[in-house]
Amino acid sequence: MATCKFTIKRGQVDLKDVVVAAGAAEAQSDTMSLNIDFTNLTKGEALVLVDEIKQKIFNAPWPPL
Known part of the structure; x- marks a missing residue:
């Protein structure tokens, strides 16, 4: 099974900040699963981060790895 993981941290909202790595099965x-640590994250911040991941998927070669 081919998998990948996209990671971005709160406050890092540039496309270059989205890290692509091997994913878990x-x-x-x-x-597709989405895990969010919302300890200090607002809904608005979460949506901004999801949008950055969307842009990374859109702009990067496919498959990502």
């Missing part, structure tokens, strides 16, 4: 094929 999902329970089924063709699945």
Whole structure:
């Protein structure tokens, strides 16, 4: 199963800040999971970070790794 993980931290909202690495196996094929540590993260900040990941997927070669 080919997987990848996109990581971005609060306050880092540039496309270059999105890190792409090997991902963990999902329970089924063709699945995407989103984990958010919302300890100090507002909904608005979470949406900005999700948008940056979206832009990374859009602009990077596919598949990502």
